[in-house]
């Protein structure tokens with residue numbers, strides 16, 4: 137809800153991705169129903185909705201996390217720009233996709249390695265092994281995640297020694313090291329205290345200059361604070377999508393209104 | 402207005418309390434205005450003094466309700482229609498307090514005007530009639546608020562302009578009397594100030610109706626024309 141400047145016309149905003157008539161099935165259970173949603177380039181889009189409405193399911197389609205389990209099935213497409221790739225295409229390599237769209241989870245999940253190795257991991261997977269390159273990239277990623285100053289003198293320490301908020305920023309640094317175009321956050325602050333939460337939110341604000349962000353959050357105020365766009369989902373349907381300040385000030389849909397104002401549906 | 406209940410009953414209660422307090426304040430202010438005009442019509446100075454004394458209560462109510470609004474915002478972080486309700490109530494208290502000021506002003510001036518002998522029956526009648534119309538608007542605006550009625554709000558805004566025209570006619574005749582009667586200019590100016598105060602009450606009632614539109618629709622119509630307001634509010 138940052139600026140008071142007139143909002144740009146949506147038709148002129150470049151998209152980073154776009155779900156088109158997306159259905160998703162866990163076996164026989166349909167979890168996403170005909171979702172069409174633009175994700176604007178270098179903007180933050182928040183996904184909100186009651187538990188079980190399909191937010192995480194939707195997020196996970198973007199980096200093909202569902203591929204890991206047999207029986208999961210996609211229909212429709214997710215176009216990814218500027219190359220206009222269908223992320224769900226059978227010819228698309230999920231590993232490659234996960235480099236371009238990196239996921240940060242609810243609970244910080246650093247590897248049981250040093251701080252340095254956590255961040256270097258993605259680079260090593262991609263075959264980068266030259267020490268000087270790794271050192272530079274790790275520093276850059278840690279700076280990008282606003283963690284560098286706190287850890288620069290202890291890069292060889294175990295990552296588990298960091299505080300929860302630091303661990304979460306480490307996971308963001310790890311994601312940033314592979315220079316993703318889009319970051320997928322699934323409730324990134326729900327395990328953090330208010331101060332650590334504020335620093336992650338500030339980081340999201342800084343990151344959006346470079347990357348497109350899709351964030352799932354249960355915290356209504358957080359969605360209002362960090363996002364440019366908000367999508368409200370209910371039972372696998374997309375109910376409303378729009379500029380965050382419209383959705384939070386005068387939602388078009390009564391269901392959205394009832395949800396964000398804390399009423400029974 | 403969203404009439405569904407919140408999951409938090411306490412939140413419902415907080416918002417209901419805000420609504421009923423602003424209506425309570427509206428009742429106090431309406432009575433202040435009625436007594437002020439009665440004091441003028443009847444020449445009863447005790448009534449005038451009571452209005453002046455009671456204005457403190459109006460000011461207190463404004464501060465208290467604004468404080469309640471601030472607390473609801475801090476505690477609940479209201480969104481959408483709830484946020485508009487809280488902001489709208491806060492704006493309403495400002496207009497109600499101003500109506501209270503106008504009542505006090507009329508009460509203050511009434512004694513001097515009555516004792517001057519310039520307050521003829523015709524002027525008293527005209528003034529009383531426009532004041533009743535203005536008070537009717539205030540009541541209609543409050544009723545529309547209680548019921549969440551958009552049409553009622555639009556009717557108030559429209560009617561407020563009619564009161565303005567009546568007051569202008571009274572003012573013109575007072576200006577004429579000033580020319581004919583230079584020695585009485587001071588008291589005629591006081592009379593004009595009374596008519597102006599009545600006009601302002603009608604304006605503030607119109608503002609209350611605009612705040613109601615904002616609460617219900619989320620559109621700010623404060624600087625729009627009537628046609629724009631009707632177009633804006635009747636769509637959707």
Ligand SMILES: Nc1ncnc2c1ncn2[C@@H]1O[C@H](COP(=O)(O)OP(=O)(O)OP(=O)(O)O)[C@@H](O)[C@H]1O
Pocket residue numbers: 162165167185186187188189190191192193194
């Ligand atoms: N592996 C699975 N197999 C079968 N059904 C699943 C699976 N994972 C999720 N679901 C179901 O799909 C629906 C959407 O789940 P999802 O996890 O996407 O919801 P969510 O909006 O992220 O909820 P929460 O806010 O609780 O995280 C739910 O009904 C859930 O029970």
Ligand SMILES: [Mg+2]
Pocket residue numbers: 191192193322352
């Ligand atoms: Mg989830």
